[in-house]
Amino acid sequence: MQERRPVGWWVRRLDELLERGLDGVVAGEGLTRRHWQLLQSVAGGPVPRADLHTALAGFAGPRDLDAALADLAARGWLADDAGTLALTADGRTAHERLAAAVGAFRRRVADGLTAEEYAAVVAGLARMVANVEQALADQPRR
Known part of the structure; x- marks a missing residue:
C-alpha cells in the first residue's frame, strides 16, 4: 500500500x-x-x-x-x-x-542511503519543484 x-x-x-x-x-x-x-x-x-x-x-x-x-x-x-x-x-x-x-x-x-542515492533524491525533488513552479507560471491568470 x-x-x-x-x-x-x-x-x-x-x-x-x-x-x-x-x-x-x-x-x-x-x-x-x-x-x-x-x-x-x-x-x-x-x-x-x-x-x-x-x-x-x-x-x-x-x-x-x-x-x-x-x-x-x-x-x-x-x-x-x-x-x-x-x-x-x-x-x-x-x-x-x-x-x-x-x-x-x-x-x-539519510541512514541507509548512499551519497549518490541521497543526491539523486534531492535532485529529483528539485526537478519536481521546478516543474511545478513552471506549470504554475504557465497557468492563465484569473
Whole structure:
C-alpha cells in the first residue's frame, strides 16, 4: 500500500517528521526548527533581515520569523546592525553546538542511503519543484 502513495504524500510526511525531529533536537535549548534555520542562515556571515524573510518564507511568516529573531537576540546570540543580522561570539558557539546535534539527526535521516542515492533524491525533488513552479507560471491568470 505504501508504495502506491503519491510523492506529495511522502513529501508532506517527511516534512512533518523533519519538523518534529529537528524541534526535538533543539528543544533542550528552548528552540524550534525556525530558530535553527535562522541561526544556520546567519552562520555564514551577516544577512539582511529582508533576505532571511525571503529565504524562509515557505516555512514561516515575517511575524514568526521576527519573534524567533528577537528571541535569538535576547539570548545574546544575534546582533542587528541597521537591519543586517550577524551571530555574536555566543551565537557562533551556540550554532557550533547545535550544528553537531543537527548533523547527527540529518545523518540519521539519510541512514541507509548512499551519497549518490541521497543526491539523486534531492535532485529529483528539485526537478519536481521546478516543474511545478513552471506549470504554475504557465497557468492563465484569473
